[in-house]
Amino acid sequence: MTQQNNARAGIALMIAATIVFALQDGISRHLAGTYNTYMVVMIRYWFFAAFVIALAGRAPGGLKVASQTSQLGLQVFRGILLAAEICVAVFAFTVLGLIDSMAVFICYPLLVAALSGPVLGETVGWRRWTAIGVGCIGVLIILQPGKGVFNPWAVLPLMSALMFAVYGLLTRYAARKDSSATSFFWTGIAGSVTMTLVGMWFWEPMAQSDWAWMALLCVSGVSGHWLLIKCYEMSEASTVQPFAYFHLVWTAILGISVFGEALRPEVVLGAALVVSAGLFTLWRERRQG
Known part of the structure; x- marks a missing residue:
């Protein structure tokens, strides 16, 4: 991937990707609220696998080069972990709503920072530990574990964030030997196979109108990943990553306007x-880099 260092284009693509991913979250909530979560994620992964295969087929060396890895077990585990994380996240949307789920999930960069020491051997200074502590306080304010009866479903987005953080760290670990194209390929293939083995037992007849929503979900998933790929081609990750938080803004707008969710002051x-x-x-990571 050749980086062009066009910050404005990279930021615009990142914001566009967050809009698409927010739309994907909303459609996922609608479909998973009517049909089984495993089936919804399985169909979504079929299109994702087709996308990564087509992408790998067009790259130099084709599928043979993209699939070559000396750490197959790690790559497969990454794919399975991400598929499981998506199932947890989508189910959280149905029981907690988009706003509360996403407000907790966005703590995953802090979990990545906290776990980068024991997993990758990176140094985490006191400033970043302080930031992680502040983020934990924010999560506790959102979850309100001491107010009345704690909703056990509230741990789902936290589980999802932890799983996604571990997935991100394993991706960075795999990058020491494999290219991003190889990791992307196995993410789609391993996830698709896993979800097919699980989801086929939960197949339900789907209404014709909902097949249109399912098609839009698949297209939004592929489009979001394509926008991210183009985004990182245009600019450095450290430049565009802060704009990924726009995902929370669009999700909140969608949750309020479409699903009638309330934006609680403690969540804000x-x-x-x-x-x-x-x-x-x-x-801090950018300065140290």
Whole structure:
């Protein structure tokens, strides 16, 4: 991948990707609220696998080069982990709503920073540990574990964030030997095979109108990944990554306007702390880099 270092284009593509991913979240909530989550994610992965195969086929060396890896077990585990994380996240949308789920999920960059030491052997200084602590306080404000009866479903987006953080760290670990194209290929293939083995047992007849939503879900998933690929071709990750938090904004707008969700004051305060801590962590990583 040849980087063009066009910051404005990279930022625009990142914001466009967050819009598409927010739309994908909303459609996922609608479909998973009517049909089994495993079936919805399985069909989504079929299109994702077709996308990565087509992408690998067009690259120099084709499928043979893209699939070559000396750490197949790690690559397969990454793909399975991401598929499981998507199932948890989509189910969280149905029981908690988009806003509350996403407000907790956005703490994943802080979890990446916290786990980068034990997993990758990276040094995490006191400033980043402080930011991680602030982010944890933000999550606690959102979840409100001490107010009345704690909703056990509230741990789902936290589980999803932890799984996605581990997936991100394993991706960075795999990058020491494999190219991003190889990791992307096995993410789609391993996830598709896993979800097919699980989801085929939960197949349900789908209404004709919902097949249109399913098609849009698949297209949005592929489009979002394509936008991200183009985004990182245009600019450095450290430049565009802060704009990924726009995902929370679009999700909140969608949750309020379409699903009638409420934006609680504690969610706004907690999310502000999490985002601020995440932006500080990104800034520290960029300075050290």
